[in-house]
Amino acid sequence: MKLIIGPAAEGDFYFDRPYLDELFWKKLQESRNLSIAAPRRVGKSSFMLNLLKNEKEGFHCTYIITESINDPNEFFKKIYKTLLSLLNTSGKFKQFFEDVFKRLEIKKISLNEIEFGRNEINYYEEILLLCKEVKESDARIVLLVDEFSQTVENIITDQNRDTAKNFLHQCRELRQSPDVKAKISFVYTGSIGLENLVLSIDEPRSISDLGHFTIPPLSVEEAKQLNTQIIDNDPVKFEPKARTYFLQKLNWLLPYFIQVIMSEIDTICKEKATSLITPAIIDEAFTKALDNRSYFEHWLVRLRSIFKGNEFSCAKEILKIAATQNGIDFYKLQDVITKYNIEDAAPLINILQHDGYLVRDEENKKYRFNSPLLQAWWLKNIVI
Ligand SMILES: Nc1ncnc2c1ncn2[C@@H]1O[C@H](COP(=O)(O)OP(=O)(O)O)[C@@H](O)[C@H]1O
Ligand SMILES: [Mg+2]
Structure with a gap:
């Protein structure tokens, strides 16, 4: 059997949905910059890696993953290096490169590695300088940034909210600066919903220009x-x-x-x-x-990392009831929220839906598990 469990599915292991690629390109052209928010294991990385191999004419995709980055300048450094490596160091960029080499004291340059001699480089500014050089007639660069929302979360936890707010605004300014806007599209993904994250630090405006792309589950066929x-x-x-x-x-x-x-x-x-x-x-x-704990444990780990204290207990109780009673009705849900003194429960419920635990069943006025498999796992491993 052709099985792959965990790593991104590629090549023969990838189940291709060409209409999704089409939708993606349409959305990208309409919104210019996109966010792909979907729970983990939905297939975001696989989808993006497949885009790399099936670029639309006039576009050039490049993929980076920023999961471990916790510092804005490190993030921009990664983008800068990626952009530099896309440009040909000879020909029309020769003079530009010679200047950059001198100014940033580049020590080593190879296909995947650029080593800068100078410390304290402001990479955000360097990206702007670099983008001035790229001609609009070249293929539009599509920067696929995987696990971007993890980067934002890292900055919130390892640094602070203000740094994260400022970072999000810098990302927005970058997208909107004329030289970048004309030549680069950003596609951010994250297993943590970017909207919820941004709401948690009161900065919804910093991503309001992004279009949204979703990766739906498979149809029966x-x-x-x-x-x-x-x-x-x-x-x-x-x-x-x-x-x-x-x-x-x-x-x-x-x-x-x-x-x-x-x-x-x-x-x-x-x-x-x-x-x-x-x-x-x-x-x-x-x-x-x-x-097999490893198949599902990330669902619990995820919950632990987003919710602290009371919120975690509340989320766990909601899921416990939903697991044992085949759903939790709206009234019972309100009781649990009141019991844990959660002032504004909307973000919590949003996350439980976005992360793929619960779906809203309007007809029966309740929330229930999206996946019976996950429900059974929850029942067996978490509810004691
Ligand atoms: N298009 C696909 N075809 C086949 N398997 C897939 C596909 N998308 C996802 N998978 C399955 O899901 C797993 C996780 O995929 P991945 O792309 O890493 O998800 P995400 O990045 O959303 O966490 C893969 O190891 C594979 O088992
Ligand atoms: Mg992934």
Whole structure:
């Protein structure tokens, strides 16, 4: 089977949705700069890496990941280095490079590495200088910045809110400075919703110019195709109706969950020396997947890192009720919020929805788990 669990899916392992790429390019042209906010494991990194290989004419994508960066100047340094490496050091940029080499005392330059001799360089200013040099007729640069919201969160925690506010404004100014605006598009992603983060430090204006792009879960038809792609040339096959049973049981059709369950199915089939996937095997695969802490633990870790003290206890109780009672109705939810003295619960509920734990069920006036798999894991591992 062609399985990948955890790292970004690439090449033959990537399930391609060309219409999503099309939508992405359309949105990018409309909004110029985008944010892709989606819970972890939805496939953001995989999607961006695929864009690199399928650029639209007139665009040039480049990918960076800034997850560990906790300092604004470090962030701009990474952008600056990336932009420098995109330009050809000979030809029309020769003079510019010679000046930069002198001014910044560049010690070493290779394809992936540029070492600056001078300390205390203001990389934000250097990006502006650099962008003046890029001609508008060149392909538009699309800077895919993965885990940008983690960078913002790092700056909030390792430095302070004011530094983070200032950083967000600098990013906005950069996007709007005429030389940058004409030549570069920024695409930020994050597993932590950027909006919620920005709201938490009272700076919604700093990202109000960004368009939003979403990576939806798979449709039933796509999920079936992914099943087939994963099975590849293996002789295993689904018993009639078993595939439908699988997808109904999964409900939230994330490629990640499909990979996880298919991997368990693969093991069980091998153990039982069978090549027919039955509903019983599917049930067993779900149960086995729940034993694997590493598949789901990031959901708990995530919750711990966003919510502190009372908010964490409140979120945990909400999820506990939703897990044990197949949802939490609006009245009960209000009781829990009051019990924990949460003044403004909207951000908390927003995050629980955005991060993929809960969905709002308007008809039944309740919130319930988005994924029965995650619900079962929560029940087994968190609710004691
Ligand atoms: N398009 C896809 N095709 C196949 N598997 C995918 C795809 N997108 C995501 N996955 C599955 O989800 C996992 C996490 O994907 P990733 O792109 O790292 O998500 P994110 O960056 O949103 O956390 C992958 O290891 C793979 O199992
Ligand atoms: Mg990722």
